[in-house]
Amino acid sequence: xxxxxSRTSVPDETPCVDTWLTRYRQVREASEAICRPLACxxxxxxxxPDVSPPKWHLAHVSWFFEAFLLKPFLPGYTxxxxxxxxxxxxxxxxxxxxxxxxxxxxxxxxxxxxxxAFRAHVDQAMTALLSEPPEDAREEIMHRVELGLHHEQQxxxxxxxxxxxxxxxxxxxxxxxxxAARPSADAAGPQGWVDFPEGVRQIGRDPxxxxxxxxxxxxxxxxxxxxSLARRPVTNAEYMAFMADGGYERTELWLSDGWxxxxxxxxxxxxxxxxxxxxxxxxxxxxxxxxxxxAPVCHVSFFEADAFARWAGARLPVEAEWExxxxxxxVAGHFQGQGQxxxxxxxxxxxxxxxxxxxxxxxxxSAFRPYPGFAPLPGTLGEYNGKFMSGxxxxxxxxxxxxxxxxxxxxxxxxxxxARWAFSGLRLARDLT
Numbered sequence: 001x002x003x004x005x006s007r008t009s010v011p012d013e014t015p016c017v018d019t020w021l022t023r024y025r026q027v028r029e030a031s032e033a034i035c036r037p038l039a040c041x042x043x044x045x046x047x048x049p050d051v052s053p054p055k056w057h058l059a060h061v062s063w064f065f066e067a068f069l070l071k072p073f074l075p076g077y078t079x080x081x082x083x084x085x086x087x088x089x090x091x092x093x094x095x096x097x098x099x100x101x102x103x104x105x106x107x108x109x110x111x112x113x114x115x116x117a118f119r120a121h122v123d124q125a126m127t128a129l130l131s132e133p134p135e136d137a138r139e140e141i142m143h144r145v146e147l148g149l150h151h152e153q154q155x156x157x158x159x160x161x162x163x164x165x166x167x168x169x170x171x172x173x174x175x176x177x178x179x180a181a182r183p184s185a186d187a188a189g190p191q192g193w194v195d196f197p198e199g200v201r202q203i204g205r206d207p208x209x210x211x212x213x214x215x216x217x218x219x220x221x222x223x224x225x226x227x228s229l230a231r232r233p234v235t236n237a238e239y240m241a242f243m244a245d246g247g248y249e250r251t252e253l254w255l256s257d258g259w260x261x262x263x264x265x266x267x268x269x270x271x272x273x274x275x276x277x278x279x280x281x282x283x284x285x286x287x288x289x290x291x292x293x294x295a296p297v298c299h300v301s302f303f304e305a306d307a308f309a310r311w312a313g314a315r316l317p318v319e320a321e322w323e324x325x326x327x328x329x330x331v332a333g334h335f336q337g338q339g340q341x342x343x344x345x346x347x348x349x350x351x352x353x354x355x356x357x358x359x360x361x362x363x364x365x366s367a368f369r370p371y372p373g374f375a376p377l378p379g380t381l382g383e384y385n386g387k388f389m390s391g392x393x394x395x396x397x398x399x400x401x402x403x404x405x406x407x408x409x410x411x412x413x414x415x416x417x418x419a420r421w422a423f424s425g426l427r428l429a430r431d432l433t
Contacts, residue, residue: 020145021130027149028123030403031058034159037177043112046105047169050421051162055115056088056104061152062122063088067095068381069144070122073137074129080121081110091387094379146211147381153406160341160401164285165421168272173288181286181342188294189348191238192231195432196324198224203323204371205410215389216410218373222320226432229317229325232346232354233362233427234308237293239300240280242308243269253310258303261418271299271420285341294345296360296425302393302417305363305426317429319366319412322396326356326409333358335404343400343423358402360425361395361413368392368414392416399423 035043035054043055052060063084070077079085087107089098099107110118133141167174204219205212248268251259261267272283273291280291282299300308309315317325334344335358343359369389392414398407401423415422 181284
């Protein structure tokens, strides 16, 4: 998944260390809670190179606090095992050579119990550091704590995605949690459009307004031509119509790389879909379920989203269009806290955009590239975003696995264009002439 972060200024009203310690404990507990429904065997599987075993996630986010806070700022800190610095470094080459990502599933040791002991060791040390932070480093410590907590929240979403893929590859269709995929309570209603006039607008985020990942900065002006945005995301029923009309066989609908990916991977439907007795079903974290026609389509790649948009006589929005539209709406929707890890339909609206946040990440037509004036963080933490600004496409809005307070209108997620295991869908756009 995406990113790490940019620092924010620490104003005089910065929360006290007790507040930071409480927040630290809340975020760390949320990661543990996501993993509680798992069997011990589930913790160690790597179902594809992009998926990490759940125990690796739990260890890596602990490594982050150890590497960037405890070692530099807690006098006398002793790692529980020096080898963990190598095993659980994700991609920080300036910190040291990371263990190969595709081989994370080969590590039966350290055990799950040893990983939990590592977390407890780090938590005890972080409690000591946050209880009495050295005054001369207090500001930097609080910057890094905030970054580390947002980093762990990103891995909470990745945990849900990866657990779904791990269980989704199992022919027994195991249930992660029986209440994790309730059907929609609302019908999607007919599609509509909201128009936006041309003009010069501002996008991106000023770090002075709150925590900000560096790739969201700097805030800057863009000229945007007039456009229309669909009121809601594309539904499963609409995507089924694309499939029934030969959408996966019509080369004229696909980008060249997309057609090559479709043929190479044998795509004929979104990830996790299969037909049973003539009815489309999909694997959810609540087990195998009939596809909900009113819910937003999910687990499609950028290439599939782009092909659907072309079939529908529309296009995907560029990220500036999406952000301009989203600025008019509060961050509210179906997020991780609701405990359901499957998109649901939103109540129809004749005027407003719905589901701009939550349920699904929405593919945009924009490559993940730096904004004008972008500058990564100094040192090792600068590797978090800038080095990935090639071969990735931007997604916006958050999803049903995203922590609610972790997303905002400027938040830029990114994945390769053929990625499908994220909770990714689409919303249509079109030009206004």
